[in-house]
Amino acid sequence: DGGITQSPKYLFRKEGQNVTLSCEQNLNHDAMYWYRQDPGQGLRLIYYSQIVNDFQKGDIAEGYSVSREKKESFPLTVTSAQKNPTAFYLCASSIRGGPGQGSSTDTQYFGPGTRLTVL
Amino acid sequence: QKEVEQNSGPLSVPEGAIASLNCTYSDRGSQSFFWYRQYSGKSPELIMSIYSNGDKEDGRFTAQLNKASQYVSLLIRDSQPSDSATYLCALYSGGYNKLIFGAGTRLAVHP
Numbered sequence: 001d002g003g004i005t006q007s008p009k010y011l012f013r014k015e016g017q018n019v020t021l022s023c024e025q026n027l028n029h030d031a032m033y034w035y036r037q038d039p040g041q042g043l044r045l046i047y048y049s050q051i052v053n054d055f056q057k058g059d060i061a062e063g064y065s066v067s068r069e070k071k072e073s074f075p076l077t078v079t080s081a082q083k084n085p086t087a088f089y090l091c092a093s094s095i096r097g098g099p100g101q102g103s104s105t106d107t108q109y110f111g112p113g114t115r116l117t118v119l
Numbered sequence: 120q121k122e123v124e125q126n127s128g129p130l131s132v133p134e135g136a137i138a139s140l141n142c143t144y145s146d147r148g149s150q151s152f153f154w155y156r157q158y159s160g161k162s163p164e165l166i167m168s169i170y171s172n173g174d175k176e177d178g179r180f181t182a183q184l185n186k187a188s189q190y191v192s193l194l195i196r197d198s199q200p201s202d203s204a205t206y207l208c209a210l211y212s213g214g215y216n217k218l219i220f221g222a223g224t225r226l227a228v229h230p
Contacts, residue, residue, distance in 0.1 A: 106151040
């Protein structure tokens with residue numbers, strides 16, 4: 001069964017605590033992405049990785065960190081520096097990253113998401 | 120000007136009618152266009168992708184792309200209550216090297 005998995009489904013963070021969100025894919029996709037969604041708003045890109053051992057900041061990277069040690073995995077750490085982390089976090093993957101090819105390799109598929117709440 | 124604009128809605132249509140969702144964009148270099156459906160509390164699900172001008176049909180869904188006028192639309196024929204969701208327009212911007220999302224249009228199909 002191919003797809004993208006995220007864990008946990010719900011996560012609660014205390015003030016000053018770092019937490020890590022898991023994202024795994026078995027689609028053999030090169031590129032992986034992390035988005036944040038706030039109520040009533042669109043998706044905002046946090047970080048993305050086009051290839052193993054390489055990643056780039058998105059539009060709202062401050063207070064977040066990532067790693068890409070394996071093709072299948074792209075964990076996101078929400079650090080204590082992120083002052084307003086309560087949101088729905090979505091991981092996605094695509095066959096290729098980089099400039100738009102005008103083809104199906106641009107298509108991003110999403111995991112089920114992790115809902116993070118600050119206590 | 121926002122990069123991808125959608126009417127937030129809600130767009131309310133009766134069951135069986137055609138729902139028309141529209142999206143305009145600013146980057147003329149965009150090559151790939153997508154429509155995602157998102158149910159409340161769930162992740163986005165790909166509905167349609169379109170890469171060239173014209174219409175693309177898949178079942179009850181038709182995507183329409185007009186690059187000269189910089190808009191992309193999604194038509195849903197024979198709308199069902201199960202189609203009630205938020206529909207996100209997204210495009211791959213060559214200038215920004217990433218997928219850019221609109222804020223979404225909420226569709227409500229009433230019996």
